[in-house]
Amino acid sequence: xxxxxxxxxxxxxxxxxLTRDPELRYTPNGSAVCNFSLAxxxxxxxxxxxxxxxxxxxxxxxxxxxxxxxxxxxHKGSPVMVEGRLESRSWETExxxxxxxxxxxxxxxxxxxxxxxxxxxxxxxx
Amino acid sequence: MPDLKLAELNRVFLIxxxxxxxxxxxxxxxxxxxNFSIAINRKYKSASGELxxxxxxxxxxxxxxxxxxxxQFLAKGRAVLVEGKMQNRSWETExxxxxxxxxxxxxxxxxxxxEPRAAGTSGPSPDSGSPEGQPSGPEVSPDKSDDDLPF
Numbered sequence: 001x002x003x004x005x006x007x008x009x010x011x012x013x014x015x016x017x018l019t020r021d022p023e024l025r026y027t028p029n030g031s032a033v034c035n036f037s038l039a040x041x042x043x044x045x046x047x048x049x050x051x052x053x054x055x056x057x058x059x060x061x062x063x064x065x066x067x068x069x070x071x072x073x074x075h076k077g078s079p080v081m082v083e084g085r086l087e088s089r090s091w092e093t094e095x096x097x098x099x100x101x102x103x104x105x106x107x108x109x110x111x112x113x114x115x116x117x118x119x120x121x122x123x124x125x126x
Numbered sequence: 127m128p129d130l131k132l133a134e135l136n137r138v139f140l141i142x143x144x145x146x147x148x149x150x151x152x153x154x155x156x157x158x159x160x161n162f163s164i165a166i167n168r169k170y171k172s173a174s175g176e177l178x179x180x181x182x183x184x185x186x187x188x189x190x191x192x193x194x195x196x197x198q199f200l201a202k203g204r205a206v207l208v209e210g211k212m213q214n215r216s217w218e219t220e221x222x223x224x225x226x227x228x229x230x231x232x233x234x235x236x237x238x239x240x241e242p243r244a245a246g247t248s249g250p251s252p253d254s255g256s257p258e259g260q261p262s263g264p265e266v267s268p269d270k271s272d273d274d275l276p277f
Contacts, residue, residue: 006205006238009141010166010182012212015133040136040212056136056213058228079132086140086166088182102184102228112132 010085012104014058015112016040018078024071034067036060036074038082059103060084066109079112136211138230140184141238142166144204150197160193161229162186164206185229186210192235205238 016038024034040056060082062070074080084106092098142164150160166182186208188196200206210232217225 006141006143008166008168009139009207010168011139013135013137014212015135017132040134041132042134042136042211056211056228058212081133081135086138086182086184088184100183100227 012084012086013081014038014040014083014104015079015081016058018074018076018080019057020076022070022074024067032064032067032071034062034070036062036070038080059101060106060109061087061103062106062109066106070109073111074109081110081112082106083108138208138210138212140164140166140208140230141205142184142208144200144202144206145183146202148193148196148200150193158190158193160188160196162196162200164208185215185227186232186235187213187215187229188232188235192232196235199237207234207236207238208232209234209236 019037019039022034022036024032026032036059038058038060040058042054042056044052044054046052082104084104086102087105088100088102090098090100145163145165148160148162150158152158163183163185166184167179168182169177169179172178208230210230212228213231214226215229219225
């Protein structure tokens with residue numbers, strides 16, 4: 001039997017609502033980047049049998065055509081399904097401390113709100 | 127037609143290598159929990175066609191029996207498949223600042239290194255010192271890794 005190598009696997013699937021309007025900007029070489037934050041809810045029973053909601057807040061970054069479409073069609077409260085991968089980003093604060101954030105780099109953002117004006121989903125460009 | 131509700135979807139699948147040995151601690155009510163990080167490597171071609179590599183570090187938290195099995199069978203450098211969900215964790219720094227990060231709460235961790243000790247075969251592990259050293263159970267299935275292969 002041949003030996004295996006460790007494959008790359010980094011997949012995230014989420015559905016939630018935008019916590020604020022998306023922010024679009026352009027990198028110096030003209031690429032569109034859009035950052036938004038998702039509230040992902042989970043309903044579960046606690047130990048005493050009562051239903052509890054808990055919410056996870058997750059930052060998402062989208063590029064290029066997806067970024068443009070997110071900015072054009074989505075706003076605070078919009079429901080979406082996001083598929084992508086986890087990325088960590090590090091930087092130094094003014095006081096020299098190292099900080100790291102984890103965010104999702106979206107490969108696909110599906111718009112879940114029914115509407116005549118908006119399209120169903122963003123192009124699935126990478 | 128009835129209205130739809132938003133599907134609850136929060137699922138993460140990762141393969142990476144541990145950046146340090148996992149350590150189990152107990153919460154105040156005695157529940158075992160472990161935190162560790164994995165490094166996920168990715169190779170890609172840059173715009174100019176160069177082959178590049180980057181690494182993403184992700185924090186993992188596992189509870190109960192799964193936490194104990196991680197401590198027993200994993201070490202720095204070992205490869206794992208982690209399935210779970212994303213959750214926020216908040217804490218206060220020594221100078222009172224609030225910080226928050228995202229981590230993965232693991233539902234399942236599969237040990238990918240094929241070794242006699244971690245292979246999950248029958249019989250007690252030679253150096254675990256416990257007859258329960260066998261990593262069986264619903265959460266962890268190190269001996270099923272072949273099932274995940276497409277051929």
